[in-house]
Amino acid sequence: YLKRRTTKRPPLPPGPPADPFIGHLRIMPSDQQELVFHEWAKTYGDVMHLKVFGHDIIVLDSVQAATELLEKRSALYSDRPNFTVYTTMGWDHNVAFFPYGRRFRKHRKLLQSYLSQQFTVKFRPIQEFNARYLAKGLVENTRDFKYYISRYTISVIMRIAYGHQILSDDDEYMPLVENVAYAQNNGGPPGGTIAEGTAERSFLRTQMESMSGKDLTDEDIQDLKGSAGVLFAAGFDTTSSSLETFVLALLHHPDVQKRGQEEFDRVIGDRLPTFEDYDALPYAGRVTMEVLRWHPSAPLGVPHRAMEDDIYRGMFIPKGAIIIPNAKGMNLDGNVYTKPTEFNPDRFLRKSEGGNEEPPPVATFGFGRRICPGRHLAATNLWIAVATIFATVNITKAKDEGGNEITPEIIFESGVTSRPKAFSCNIVPRSEKMIRIVASESKNPSM
Numbered sequence: 001y002l003k004r005r006t007t008k009r010p011p012l013p014p015g016p017p018a019d020p021f022i023g024h025l026r027i028m029p030s031d032q033q034e035l036v037f038h039e040w041a042k043t044y045g046d047v048m049h050l051k052v053f054g055h056d057i058i059v060l061d062s063v064q065a066a067t068e069l070l071e072k073r074s075a076l077y078s079d080r081p082n083f084t085v086y087t088t089m090g091w092d093h094n095v096a097f098f099p100y101g102r103r104f105r106k107h108r109k110l111l112q113s114y115l116s117q118q119f120t121v122k123f124r125p126i127q128e129f130n131a132r133y134l135a136k137g138l139v140e141n142t143r144d145f146k147y148y149i150s151r152y153t154i155s156v157i158m159r160i161a162y163g164h165q166i167l168s169d170d171d172e173y174m175p176l177v178e179n180v181a182y183a184q185n186n187g188g189p190p191g192g193t194i195a196e197g198t199a200e201r202s203f204l205r206t207q208m209e210s211m212s213g214k215d216l217t218d219e220d221i222q223d224l225k226g227s228a229g230v231l232f233a234a235g236f237d238t239t240s241s242s243l244e245t246f247v248l249a250l251l252h253h254p255d256v257q258k259r260g261q262e263e264f265d266r267v268i269g270d271r272l273p274t275f276e277d278y279d280a281l282p283y284a285g286r287v288t289m290e291v292l293r294w295h296p297s298a299p300l301g302v303p304h305r306a307m308e309d310d311i312y313r314g315m316f317i318p319k320g321a322i323i324i325p326n327a328k329g330m331n332l333d334g335n336v337y338t339k340p341t342e343f344n345p346d347r348f349l350r351k352s353e354g355g356n357e358e359p360p361p362v363a364t365f366g367f368g369r370r371i372c373p374g375r376h377l378a379a380t381n382l383w384i385a386v387a388t389i390f391a392t393v394n395i396t397k398a399k400d401e402g403g404n405e406i407t408p409e410i411i412f413e414s415g416v417t418s419r420p421k422a423f424s425c426n427i428v429p430r431s432e433k434m435i436r437i438v439a440s441e442s443k444n445p446s447m
């Protein structure tokens with residue numbers, strides 16, 4: 001009896017009541033899962049167990065639990081579940097879905113060195129130019145603002161991954177906006193130019209050069225193409241949806257736009273911002289951080305998988321369990337953020353400066369050995385776009401036929417990546433002077 005007691009397995013983490021056999025299938029939300037999980041966590045705790053189709057699912061709803069498991073015990077939690085849907089869609093070269101192992105480490109190493117904080121400083125001229133090109137689009141305003149946002153994020157990635165700068169709407173690669181899977185599987189369009197040695201410096205070219213002299217295997221070539229395609233697939237949607245979230249937040253908070261514009265006028269005024277101005281434009285920095293907190297564009301992160309049985313805070317986590325880090329839930333944690341649903345960039349300010357000293361939203365970019373390798377690029381892409389938008393245009397609510405302002409709902413689509421539900425707005429240049437500045441500073445790049 002004593003032996004049986006000591007070897008008894010601790011209980012699974014708590015969770016909502018389940019049905020026999022089918023577990024939580026019936027109550028699994030099909031929409032806004034992140035918000036429903038966050039509500040459940042208020043009753044069952046920040047480590048919650050669900051069971052669906054025989055699979056154990058552990059939802060983590062606090063940064064503390066996610067850090068302790070996915071970072072401190074990363075040797076046990078860096079695997080991915082089997083993403084059958086994505087692999088049957090042909091996304092099998094995407095490192096984001098690789099199980100933990102040799103091929104994962106190889107891809108991750110390639111990406112990590114190219115996207116490190118230090119290395120991404122080299123991309124600044126590319127980001128600055130493309131932010132100006134974004135402003136040019138918004139000032140001309142002949143298409144929906146979402147088009148210009150997508151063109152911006154695609155252009156930066158195309159240039160960094162493949163060495164190709166998009167300079168016109170007729171660019172043959174613009175259809176990639178609609179066809180991420182194509183880029184993923186074909187290693188990006190300008191592959192030919194790389195072989196010919198004419199492409200600008202880029203991820204593909206750098207990796208090819210570092211391997212020159214070696215005999216490249218088919219797997220090496222596939223891996224190079226695959227990881228360049230991953231930059232596109234993982235970086236495009238996430239960044240453009242965050243910029244849409246920024247526009248949505250401005251419509252609800254004209255005061256935020258006003259303060260961003262006042263900061264720009266006071267500090268810079270008669271030219272467009274560059275990364276040299278980063279420290280001088282702290283409000284733009286806080287707004288960027290609040291966008292990433294308010295609605296993380298991958299609200300449930302990307303699931304990890306437990307590689308062994310584990311025990312955490314006296315709860316049993318079975319081998320094979322799917323671990324879901326609920327980034328949105330963590331960013332709405334009322335123990336960490338005051339009035340968490342409010343968009344308030346000043347929450348990050350020091351108390352002595354009138355803020356709450358609340359921490360940056362680390363959950364947005366995930367955890368441990370799987371943390372987003374593109375996070376430095378993403379954060380700087382967002383910052384330069386935010387600062388340039390403050391500098392150049394006024395964004396206000398659209399009006400209906402009767403001249404009444406339309407206030408868009410704060411509601412986000414469900415999915416692995418999530419953007420605001422479609423909404424419209426008015427975008428006009430801030431002044432004649434700004435139109436001239438944008439025209440003269442968005443000329444072809446010398447990068």
Ligand code: HEM
Pocket residue numbers: 095096097108111157230231232234235236238239242296297298301302303304363364365366367368369370371372373374375377378
């Ligand atoms: C706002 C923009 C972005 C957000 C919110 C975001 C978020 C995330 C998250 C939550 C993960 C999963 C982390 C985990 O498993 O714990 C991830 C993985 C990844 N991200 Fe990002 N990301 C963004 C932009 C980018 C960019 C710009 C790139 C590259 C150009 C990129 C490349 C990747 C890759 C390759 C992975 C897979 C990493 C792995 O499985 O080891 N991301 N991202």
